[in-house]
C-alpha cells in the first residue's frame with residue numbers, strides 16, 4: 188500500500204486537548220490494534236479550534252479531539268479510537 | 277542590551293586529599309556601577325589555614341576594589357592586615373586583582389590589573405599571547421620579610437580578548453614527575469594558544485577546565501597543590517528570542533514577523549496560536565514532532581527558521597519551575613522543556629516578546645486570566661534567569 192493511500196489521523200496536541208486526555212492518545216502505538224497502525228497515517232496537529240466551541244450539554248463536543256480523514260471526533264479515548272478506526276476500514 | 281558580553285569563569289581542584297582549598301577565586305558583578313571584579317588569591321600552605329588567609333585576602337581586595345581607593349594602596353592595606361603565621365612568622369598570601377570597568381554601551385572596557393606573587397597573568401588577543409608591559413612597584417612596607425613587588429597594568433579589553441589568572445598549582449604541575457621543572461608559564465601559554473587555535477570561541481568555563489585538567493594530568497592525577505585557573509573573556513553576546521502569545525492586533529502580526537526575522541540569535545516560539553501566526557507570516561510548514569514530548573508537556577514542532585516551537589502555558593510554566601529549582605538538564609526527560617532550557621542556558625541574553633491579544637472568544641471569562649498567567653510566568657522566568665543563571669533579560673509587549 189502506498190503511503191498516500193492511507194487515511195490521515197490527526198491527534199490534537201493543543202493545550203486543552205493535551206491536558207484532557209490527548210497525552211494518552213499519543214501512545215497510539217501501544218494501544219491500537221497493530222493492523223490499524225499499518226492502515227493509517229498518524230500525525231500531531233496544533234489546536235483544531237474545536238476546544239473553543241465546547242457545548243456543556245454534549246460530551247462529544249469536549250476535548251480531546253482527533254480528526255479522522257477530515258472528520259472531527261471529540262471526547263476521544265483509546266477504546267473509542269480503536270473502534271472508530273476499525274469501522275473506517 | 278549590551279553588545280558585549282564579559283564571560284568570567286574559573287575551574288579548580290584542591291590539593292589531593294584536601295577538602296578545602298588554599299586558592300580562592302572571587303567574582304562579583306556590579307551592573308549598577310558597570311564594574312566587575314575578579315580576584316584570585318593563594319594562601320600560604322594548603323588546607324584550612326591557607327583557605328582562611330586566601331579568603332581574607334580575596335574579600336579584602338574585593339571590598340577595597342569597590343571603594344574609590346587606589347589599587348596599590350589597597351594592596352598595602354591587605355598585606356598590613358593579614359595575620360602572621362605562628363610557625364613561619366610571616367603573613368603571606370598572593371593575589372591577582374582584575375578590576376574591570378566599562379561604560380554604558382560597554383564599548384570601552386578598561387581593566388585595572390594588579391598582581392602580587394602569583395604566576396604572571398596571561399593576556400590573549402584571539403589565539404595570540406600578548407606579553408606584559410606593566411609597571412613594577414616596590415611596596416617597601418615596614419616589617420616586610422622579603423622584597424614585595426607588585427605588578428600593575430591598565431589596559432583595554434576588546435572583543436576576542438582574554439585575560440587568564442592562574443595559581444602556582446598550574447605552573448608547577450608535573451614538577452619532578454612528567455617534567456623536571458614543571459609545566460611552567462611557557463608551557464601553559466603554549467597549551468592555551470593551541471587550544472584557542474582549535475576553538476576560537478571556547479567559553480571561559482571550558483578553557484579553564486581544559487587547563488586545570490591538563491595540570492592535573494601532569495601531576496599524575498594526584499594534585500600536589502591547589503590548582504586554580506580563571507578566565508575573563510570578552511565576546512559578542514549569544515542571544516535568544518522567546519515569542520509567546522499572539523500580538524494585540526492583526527497589524528502587529530507583521531511587526532512580529534519583522535522582529536523575528538531581524539533578530540540575530542536563537543528563536544523560540546511558544547504557544548500554538550502564536551506558532552500558527554508565525555507559520556503563516558513566513559509561509560513555512562509547521563510539523564509536530566512526535567518524538568519529543570512527555571506526559572507533562574505536549575510535543576514540540578519543527579519550523580524552518582525557528583530553533584524551537586513549543587506549546588505555550590504548560591511548557592513555559594514547567595521551564596520556569598525547573599529554572600527556579602536549578603534542575604540539571606541531564607535530569608530532564610527528552611521533551612520540549614529540556615530543549616527549551618538547553619537553549620537558554622547557552623545564551624547570555626534572553627529577550628521576550630509577549631503578545632497581548634484578547635482572544636476573539638472574549639465572552640470566555642478565562643481569557644483575561646490567561647493573559648495574566650502569561651505575564652506571571654514570564655516574570656518568573658526572567659527572575660530565575662537573572663538570579664540563578666546570571667542572564668540578562670528584557671521584554672516587550674506587542
Ligand code: FES
Nearest residue numbers: 199201204235238
Ligand atoms: S486544543 Fe485541541 S482543539 Fe483546541
